[in-house]
Amino acid sequence: MLAAPLWASHVAHTGPDTTHTTEKITVDGERREVVSPDGASIGPVWFGADGRFFLGADGRLGRDEMVRLMYGGRTSLLIGVAAALITTFLAVVLGLLAGYHRGWTDSVISRAMDIVWAFPVLLLGIALGTALAVGGLQIGPLSISSGSIWIPILIIGFVYTPYMARPLRGEVLALREKEFVEAAVAQGAGPLRVMFGELLPNLWSRIIVLFTLSIANNMLLESALSFLGAGVQPPASSWGAMISTGTELIYSAPLLTIIPGTMIVLTVLSLNVFGDGLRDAIDPRSRVRLEAHAGTFEPEREGA
Amino acid sequence: MSEPLLEVEGLVMHFPVKRGLLVDREVGRVRAVDDVSLTIGRGETLGLVGESGCGKSTLCRTVLQLLKPTSGSVRFEGREIAGLSRRQMRPLRREMQMIFQEPYASLNPRKRVGQIVGDPLRLQGAGSGAELRRRVGELLERVGLSPEHYERYPHEFSGGQQQRIGIARALAPSPKLIVADEPVSKLDVSIRAQIVNLLDDLQDEMGLTYLFVAHDIGVVRHVSDRIAVMHEGRIVEQGPADRVCEHPADPYTESLLAAVPVPDPRQARARRAGGRRPGS
Numbered sequence: 001m002l003a004a005p006l007w008a009s010h011v012a013h014t015g016p017d018t019t020h021t022t023e024k025i026t027v028d029g030e031r032r033e034v035v036s037p038d039g040a041s042i043g044p045v046w047f048g049a050d051g052r053f054f055l056g057a058d059g060r061l062g063r064d065e066m067v068r069l070m071y072g073g074r075t076s077l078l079i080g081v082a083a084a085l086i087t088t089f090l091a092v093v094l095g096l097l098a099g100y101h102r103g104w105t106d107s108v109i110s111r112a113m114d115i116v117w118a119f120p121v122l123l124l125g126i127a128l129g130t131a132l133a134v135g136g137l138q139i140g141p142l143s144i145s146s147g148s149i150w151i152p153i154l155i156i157g158f159v160y161t162p163y164m165a166r167p168l169r170g171e172v173l174a175l176r177e178k179e180f181v182e183a184a185v186a187q188g189a190g191p192l193r194v195m196f197g198e199l200l201p202n203l204w205s206r207i208i209v210l211f212t213l214s215i216a217n218n219m220l221l222e223s224a225l226s227f228l229g230a231g232v233q234p235p236a237s238s239w240g241a242m243i244s245t246g247t248e249l250i251y252s253a254p255l256l257t258i259i260p261g262t263m264i265v266l267t268v269l270s271l272n273v274f275g276d277g278l279r280d281a282i283d284p285r286s287r288v289r290l291e292a293h294a295g296t297f298e299p300e301r302e303g304a
Numbered sequence: 305m306s307e308p309l310l311e312v313e314g315l316v317m318h319f320p321v322k323r324g325l326l327v328d329r330e331v332g333r334v335r336a337v338d339d340v341s342l343t344i345g346r347g348e349t350l351g352l353v354g355e356s357g358c359g360k361s362t363l364c365r366t367v368l369q370l371l372k373p374t375s376g377s378v379r380f381e382g383r384e385i386a387g388l389s390r391r392q393m394r395p396l397r398r399e400m401q402m403i404f405q406e407p408y409a410s411l412n413p414r415k416r417v418g419q420i421v422g423d424p425l426r427l428q429g430a431g432s433g434a435e436l437r438r439r440v441g442e443l444l445e446r447v448g449l450s451p452e453h454y455e456r457y458p459h460e461f462s463g464g465q466q467q468r469i470g471i472a473r474a475l476a477p478s479p480k481l482i483v484a485d486e487p488v489s490k491l492d493v494s495i496r497a498q499i500v501n502l503l504d505d506l507q508d509e510m511g512l513t514y515l516f517v518a519h520d521i522g523v524v525r526h527v528s529d530r531i532a533v534m535h536e537g538r539i540v541e542q543g544p545a546d547r548v549c550e551h552p553a554d555p556y557t558e559s560l561l562a563a564v565p566v567p568d569p570r571q572a573r574a575r576r577a578g579g580r581r582p583g584s
């Protein structure tokens with residue numbers, strides 16, 4: 001159900017930005033206007049109109065709220081996942097480099113992280129968001145227009161990097177002292193092989209948990225930024241942006257705020273539960289524990 | 305005999321003890337290895353004994369350049385390797401391997417046995433997928449495991465089996481020298497003999513040279529041609545195994561020998577009587 005936004009274009013009867021201001025629909029055999037002449041839009045009609053305007057329309061423009069919810073969710077999820085991928089990639093590389101090499105490599109990376117860390121996430125996000133939303137981004141041959149969805153993705157991915165890199169660096173610092181690392185060096189493994197062949201496999205379960213949590217955090221930050229106008233730019237929509245437009249009508253049509261808000265909460269919650277489940281599934285030692293409970297395999301020894 | 309395989313001369317490894325508020329200041333040093341000289345001939349086993357904490361593991365690591373020695377020289381086949389960088393050491397690693405004191409800690413818990421044993425082969429760029437798998441299977445069989453263990457994780461094995469995995473990994477690149485750092489001290493007494501015999505057989509078969517470490521002189525005596533006794537970072541006595549055990553020249557060696565449990569009670573009584581003057 002929460003994944004429904006992924007195939008929004010297959011289930012929606014109309015585009016997310018299409019306005020239906022002048023249309024009329026038949027509800028239980030009765031003709032009604034989507035947007036009445038005094039500017040109030042139709043409320044939820046549930047199944048009255050063959051699935052159209054399931055949740056009503058979103059105010060003066062008369063856009064189908066359910067369709068916008070789907071497309072908005074698609075944007076929110078895309079931003080959440082893409083930004084989490086960026087964060088994870090940066091954090092894993094930086095965490096491994098800093099934790100494994102220590103010394104000045106660590107000092108440079110850690111100080112740079114501290115600078116980003118020192119700003120409140122939301123403040124940094126808004127500052128970067130407004131700056132880039134006005135001017136767009138131009139790095140060498142790469143140019144991103146100011147309205148692009150990539151701007152919030154890059155900002156969110158960047159802003160959260162220290163929060164993931166720091167725990168990973170700590171883990172690497174502990175892992176590198178293990179004897180199996182020394183054994184790999186004694187085999188003739190170089191630094192890259194030790195980092196990605198020996199240390200990384202021991203980080204996966206942690207990375208996956210951090211990754212799913214990071215999607216959840218990213219979606220929250222995206223909502224906040226979009227709500228404040230520093231994230232997704234209109235006419236594109238996201239759940240955060242929908243809450244933002246919904247607040248204008250919070251007394252007459254509270255559902256326009258409550259529904260996207262509920263979607264965010266539910267998605268964040270299920271991502272957290274999913275992350276926990278995944279960690280249990282991926283850890284070979286916890287798998288043994290399950291099998292041992294089922295009586296199929298008696299582990300000879302639990303981890304040292 | 306031709307030139308020895310390994311010559312260690314005046315090897316020193318000191319760990320600085322640092323303390324300080326902003327800038328670390330050296331306040332002392334741990335003399336873990338202090339002016340050690342050893343020679344090991346080809347196909348020979350040198351036993352290294354000493355109590356816990358006397359610097360045996362540190363000596364092993366320094367010999368293999370896993371730790372950079374403070375000073376001294378290590379020559380392998382006549383070539384100086386002390387002070388080589390990690391990159392320069394890499395091509396030499398296949399010639400000298402190590403078996404670790406803690407079997408479980410020395411195996412990556414997230415890698416399958418097949419990968420652990422296969423990696424040294426892969427590092428040499430040896431063989432394709434199927435060929436590699438066959439050779440890993442052979443190695444596992446050689447150390448008394450089964451090729452079916454290929455897909456398993458280290459924690460699914462007993463301590464003795466884990467040490468066998470460690471041995472298979474050390475054998476994989478066909479080394480000349482194996483440094484065995486207390487390969488049996490963490491194992492149950494009942495399986496120690498099996499592992500020691502396995503190492504002995506492998507030596508005959510492959511012409512290996514061992515630096516065999518133990519804190520128990522009884523274990524070392526069985527496998528070694530010569531024995532070196534280590535005490536507080538220094539070698540206090542070195543010589544042929546039987547000579548060192550029968551006629552120890554150093555009082556510290558004598559105390560080590562006295563700690564060995566003797567299976568025969570009459571012999572034990574005789575030794576106690578020899579230690580204290582009868583009648584006193």
Ligand SMILES: Nc1ncnc2c1ncn2[C@@H]1O[C@H](COP(=O)(O)OP(=O)(O)OP(=O)(O)O)[C@@H](O)[C@H]1O
Pocket residue numbers: 319334335336354355356357358359360361362363405519
């Ligand atoms: N990295 C290090 N930094 C500082 N001191 C160290 C370090 N490694 C070892 N030492 C010290 O060097 C001494 C010798 O340690 P080592 O591990 O070589 O002993 P060992 O003979 O192998 O003992 P065991 O039989 O318990 O394995 C000890 O006093 C130890 O505290």
Ligand SMILES: [Mg+2]
Pocket residue numbers: 360361362405485486
């Ligand atoms: Mg030791």
